[in-house]
Amino acid sequence: CFPHCINLAVKAGLDYLTDLILDAGYQWELERDIIAKVRKLVAACRASGPRREKLADTIREGNKEGWWIDIANRTETLRVLALLRDVDTRWSSIYYMVDCLLLLYPAVDKFITSSDSAEMKSLLLDRLQIPILREIQLFLFAFHSVQELGSAEKTPTLSIVLPLFEKLLLNLRKLPDRVPNLVCDIKGSLRRLQEYNDLIRHNPVYRLAMCK
Numbered sequence: 001c002f003p004h005c006i007n008l009a010v011k012a013g014l015d016y017l018t019d020l021i022l023d024a025g026y027q028w029e030l031e032r033d034i035i036a037k038v039r040k041l042v043a044a045c046r047a048s049g050p051r052r053e054k055l056a057d058t059i060r061e062g063n064k065e066g067w068w069i070d071i072a073n074r075t076e077t078l079r080v081l082a083l084l085r086d087v088d089t090r091w092s093s094i095y096y097m098v099d100c101l102l103l104l105y106p107a108v109d110k111f112i113t114s115s116d117s118a119e120m121k122s123l124l125l126d127r128l129q130i131p132i133l134r135e136i137q138l139f140l141f142a143f144h145s146v147q148e149l150g151s152a153e154k155t156p157t158l159s160i161v162l163p164l165f166e167k168l169l170l171n172l173r174k175l176p177d178r179v180p181n182l183v184c185d186i187k188g189s190l191r192r193l194q195e196y197n198d199l200i201r202h203n204p205v206y207r208l209a210m211c212k
Contacts, residue, residue, distance in 0.1 A: 005196050006143050006168070010091040013139065013189035034129055034136070035094065038101055041123040042083045045108060056080050058111040059104065068106045078107055092147065095140040098133060105130070135179040139186065142171045169193055 014035065045055055062068050063077045070076040084100045086093040101108065105125070112120045125133065146168040172190050176183045 005165075005193065006147055007089075007091040009189040009192045010094070010140065010143055012192040013185040014094075016184040016188040034132055035098075037123060037125070037129075038098060038133065039086065041108070041125070042085055042097060042101060044117075044120050044123055045083050045111070046085065052082060055083070055104075055107065055111045058114075059107045062107055062110060067110065078104060083108070091140075092144060095137070095144045098137050098140065102130075102133060102137060132181075135182055138179055139175065139182050142175055143168065143189075146171065165193075165197065169197065 044051075046052055059078050059080050066075045068076045068078050081100060081104060083104065084093070084097045086097040109124060112124055115121070146164050149164055149167075169190065172186055172193070175186050179186075
């Protein structure tokens with residue numbers, strides 16, 4: 001099925017996170033497995049009820065006091081949300097985990113910095129890791145945006161899914177211009193998707209579905 005193909009393609013891409021890329025510092029950070037670090041950070045913040053509530057209180061206090069500043073140097077209000085864990089069988093949960101952490105990271109940083117836990121402080125992201133994570137978010141969003149279009153259909157048929165498949169391939173081919181450091185990941189996903197695409201195109205059902 002379409003979601004299963006996307007799941008395998010995302011995993012194929014993420015397997016290349018430690019492959020040779022353009023920047024040595026970027027490479028070193030990826031070799032430390034930034035996604036694994038995100039998982040540990042999220043797990044630590046969610047480890048108990050008091051921690052989850054303290055993070056929520058930090059968000060509320062920051063909203064009230066005007067602590068949160070966006071990239072345009074304007075005060076912003078963060079939504080009071082819980083951090084999300086990923087699930088191995090659902091690639092989209094990785095996207096949601098990363099997306100939610102980046103959204104709430106100013107509050108996460110404030111919450112952990114003010115804590116007494118040296119272990120939690122060791123999990124904070126540094127200045128290089130945050131932009132790296134934003135690029136990974138862009139990579140994952142290429143899949144997420146297409147899957148969301150398919151999910152909007154109550155009963156998606158082949159005549160809907162197959163054009164979405166083509167749209168995903170097109171999105172990924174354009175992506176290296178935006179995230180050149182992740183070109184190996186993108187190519188890994190494209191290879192896996194192209195394998196499925198070749199199988200589909202040789203199936204008579206493909207021509208029938210595309211004629212509808």
